[in-house]
Amino acid sequence: MRSLPYFCRGEVVHGFGRGSKDLGIPTANFPESVVDNLPADIGTGIYYGWARVDNGDIHKMVMSIGWNPYYKNTKKSMETHVIHTFKEDFYGQILSVAMVGYIRPERGFTSLDELIAAIHSDIEEAKTKLDLPEHLKLKEDNFFKTSVSTTANQILNGHRL
Ligand code: ADP
Numbered sequence: 001m002r003s004l005p006y007f008c009r010g011e012v013v014h015g016f017g018r019g020s021k022d023l024g025i026p027t028a029n030f031p032e033s034v035v036d037n038l039p040a041d042i043g044t045g046i047y048y049g050w051a052r053v054d055n056g057d058i059h060k061m062v063m064s065i066g067w068n069p070y071y072k073n074t075k076k077s078m079e080t081h082v083i084h085t086f087k088e089d090f091y092g093q094i095l096s097v098a099m100v101g102y103i104r105p106e107r108g109f110t111s112l113d114e115l116i117a118a119i120h121s122d123i124e125e126a127k128t129k130l131d132l133p134e135h136l137k138l139k140e141d142n143f144f145k146t147s148v149s150t151t152a153n154q155i156l157n158g159h160r161l
């Protein structure tokens with residue numbers, strides 16, 4: 001996919017309370033301004049890559065880009081599950097992500113168990129693929145080297161800095 005890697009950064013906002021955290025898979029939501037700036041070639045589906053909260057460590061992540069039923073499917077959302085256990089929530093902090101690979105398109109599920117199983121399988125795929133040298137090197141990208149100020153309005157989207 002020629003549009004990857006894709007880098008973006010924005011404040012973590014409240015999602016629409018589907019209780020992802022209750023499923024053990026919290027997803028940090030980007031604001032509309034970040035989602036609206038996605039180029040057309042970044043389609044919906046499940047992606048994997050690297051994520052960093054403020055100036056913290058860089059972790060593996062999986063991200064879902066999809067249509068938000070809450071807004072009658074007129075608004076896209078971007079939700080990142082960071083593959084790491086955090087001591088506290090990080091609403092209001094700056095999330096930086098490098099999307100480096102695509103896992104699968106969005107799909108429907110007939111049960112919650114089926115959904116959870118699919119997400120766990122996405123997480124396993126992300127963990128394995130991100131250990132490939134071509135993906136590991138993106139963890140060292142300059143994108144993650146610059147210090148992020150915690151001002152809420154800091155937003156960045158782009159294929160390359
Ligand atoms: P919301 O509907 O507000 O997005 P979630 O249940 O999806 O609620 O929880 C997301 C929030 O959980 C994030 O905004 C973040 O503050 C926190 N969080 C804690 N651990 C993680 C993690 N590993 N990945 C993503 N978010 C996490």
Ligand code: MG
Nearest residue numbers: 015020027028
């Ligand atoms: Mg969420």
